[in-house]
Amino acid sequence: MDNLTNKTKKARDRLTLEFKSNILTIPFEQFVLDSDLWVDKIAEIIGTKITDATKEEIKKQNIPRDMVAQGIDLDIYRRCGWVPPKNNSTERDELNVRREDVAKEVGSDALAVLDRLSRDYENQYWNPDI
Secondary structure (H helix, E strand, O other), X not given: OHHHHHHHHHHHHHHHHHHOOOOOOOOHHHHHHOHHHHHHHHHHHHXXXXXXXXXHHHHHOOOOOOOOXXXXXXXXXXXXXXXXXXXXXXXXXHHHXXXXXXXXXXXXXXXXXXXXHHHHHHHHOOOOOO
Protein backbone atom coordinates (compact mmCIF):
# COMPACT_ATOMS: atom_id res chain seq x y z
CA MET A 1 0.00 0.00 0.00
CA ASP A 2 2.88 2.33 0.80
CA ASN A 3 4.45 1.72 -2.60
CA LEU A 4 1.13 2.16 -4.40
CA THR A 5 0.42 5.38 -2.51
CA ASN A 6 3.80 6.80 -3.52
CA LYS A 7 3.35 5.77 -7.17
CA THR A 8 -0.11 7.34 -7.23
CA LYS A 9 1.19 10.65 -5.85
CA LYS A 10 3.99 10.74 -8.43
CA ALA A 11 1.62 9.88 -11.30
CA ARG A 12 -0.86 12.51 -10.18
CA ASP A 13 1.86 15.17 -9.98
CA ARG A 14 3.19 14.18 -13.42
CA LEU A 15 -0.25 14.22 -15.03
CA THR A 16 -1.09 17.57 -13.54
CA LEU A 17 2.15 19.11 -14.85
CA GLU A 18 2.31 17.31 -18.17
CA PHE A 19 -1.29 17.75 -19.24
CA LYS A 20 -2.30 20.66 -17.05
CA SER A 21 -5.21 18.48 -16.16
CA ASN A 22 -7.68 18.85 -13.40
CA ILE A 23 -7.96 15.69 -11.41
CA LEU A 24 -10.92 15.15 -9.15
CA THR A 25 -10.08 13.01 -6.15
CA ILE A 26 -13.14 11.64 -4.43
CA PRO A 27 -12.36 10.40 -0.94
CA PHE A 28 -14.44 7.29 -0.32
CA GLU A 29 -15.49 8.42 3.16
CA GLN A 30 -16.68 11.82 1.98
CA PHE A 31 -18.55 10.22 -0.89
CA VAL A 32 -20.46 7.68 1.20
CA LEU A 33 -21.35 10.27 3.84
CA ASP A 34 -22.36 13.08 1.43
CA SER A 35 -22.89 11.56 -2.00
CA ASP A 36 -25.10 14.29 -3.43
CA LEU A 37 -22.26 16.82 -3.47
CA TRP A 38 -19.96 14.43 -5.31
CA VAL A 39 -22.51 13.01 -7.75
CA ASP A 40 -23.53 16.54 -8.71
CA LYS A 41 -19.89 17.50 -9.21
CA ILE A 42 -19.18 14.44 -11.36
CA ALA A 43 -22.27 15.06 -13.50
CA GLU A 44 -21.23 18.68 -14.00
CA ILE A 45 -17.66 17.76 -14.99
CA ILE A 46 -18.68 15.14 -17.53
CA GLY A 47 -21.60 17.21 -18.80
CA THR A 48 -24.44 14.85 -18.00
CA LYS A 49 -27.48 14.62 -15.80
CA ILE A 50 -28.15 12.33 -12.88
CA THR A 51 -30.55 9.59 -13.94
CA ASP A 52 -32.90 7.33 -12.04
CA ALA A 53 -30.42 4.50 -12.68
CA THR A 54 -27.73 6.51 -10.89
CA LYS A 55 -30.03 7.15 -7.95
CA GLU A 56 -30.99 3.47 -7.77
CA GLU A 57 -27.37 2.34 -7.74
CA ILE A 58 -26.45 4.83 -5.03
CA LYS A 59 -29.32 3.54 -2.91
CA LYS A 60 -28.28 -0.07 -3.60
CA GLN A 61 -24.78 0.75 -2.31
CA ASN A 62 -26.25 2.07 0.96
CA ILE A 63 -25.23 5.63 0.18
CA PRO A 64 -25.43 8.06 1.85
CA ARG A 65 -24.62 6.45 5.16
CA ASP A 66 -24.62 7.72 8.71
CA MET A 67 -21.24 6.03 9.21
CA VAL A 68 -18.55 4.93 6.78
CA ALA A 69 -18.50 1.45 8.32
CA GLN A 70 -22.18 0.90 7.48
CA GLY A 71 -21.36 -0.93 4.27
CA ILE A 72 -23.45 -3.39 2.38
CA ASP A 73 -23.90 -6.60 4.35
CA LEU A 74 -22.55 -9.10 1.82
CA ASP A 75 -21.14 -12.56 2.48
CA ILE A 76 -17.86 -11.68 0.74
CA TYR A 77 -17.30 -8.79 3.13
CA ARG A 78 -18.04 -10.94 6.14
CA ARG A 79 -15.64 -13.63 4.88
CA CYS A 80 -12.96 -10.93 4.73
CA GLY A 81 -13.66 -9.93 8.34
CA TRP A 82 -16.16 -7.10 8.03
CA VAL A 83 -18.70 -6.82 10.80
CA PRO A 84 -21.43 -4.19 11.02
CA PRO A 85 -20.64 -1.31 13.38
CA LYS A 86 -21.87 -1.54 16.94
CA ASN A 87 -24.86 0.62 17.81
CA ASN A 88 -23.05 3.26 19.85
CA SER A 89 -19.67 3.17 18.12
CA THR A 90 -18.00 6.18 16.54
CA GLU A 91 -16.04 6.28 13.31
CA ARG A 92 -12.82 6.25 15.36
CA ASP A 93 -14.02 3.24 17.37
CA GLU A 94 -14.60 1.33 14.13
CA LEU A 95 -11.17 2.26 12.76
CA ASN A 96 -9.55 1.17 16.02
CA VAL A 97 -11.28 -2.23 15.86
CA ARG A 98 -9.93 -2.76 12.36
CA ARG A 99 -6.43 -1.61 13.35
CA GLU A 100 -6.45 -4.06 16.26
CA ASP A 101 -7.37 -6.87 13.85
CA VAL A 102 -4.44 -5.96 11.61
CA ALA A 103 -2.07 -5.61 14.58
CA LYS A 104 -2.69 -9.27 15.45
CA GLU A 105 -1.44 -10.34 12.01
CA VAL A 106 1.51 -8.08 11.17
CA GLY A 107 4.84 -7.03 12.66
CA SER A 108 5.58 -3.70 14.28
CA ASP A 109 7.31 -2.31 11.17
CA ALA A 110 4.28 -2.99 8.99
CA LEU A 111 1.95 -1.59 11.64
CA ALA A 112 4.04 1.59 11.79
CA VAL A 113 3.65 1.97 8.01
CA LEU A 114 -0.11 1.44 8.29
CA ASP A 115 -0.31 4.05 11.05
CA ARG A 116 1.68 6.56 8.97
CA LEU A 117 -0.45 5.94 5.89
CA SER A 118 -3.63 6.29 7.95
CA ARG A 119 -2.42 9.51 9.56
CA ASP A 120 -1.44 10.98 6.18
CA TYR A 121 -4.79 9.99 4.67
CA GLU A 122 -6.73 11.50 7.55
CA ASN A 123 -4.74 14.73 7.28
CA GLN A 124 -5.34 14.97 3.55
CA TYR A 125 -8.83 13.59 2.99
CA TRP A 126 -10.91 12.64 5.98
CA ASN A 127 -10.50 12.86 9.73
CA PRO A 128 -13.15 10.87 11.58
CA ASP A 129 -12.61 12.90 14.73
CA ILE A 130 -13.76 16.18 13.18
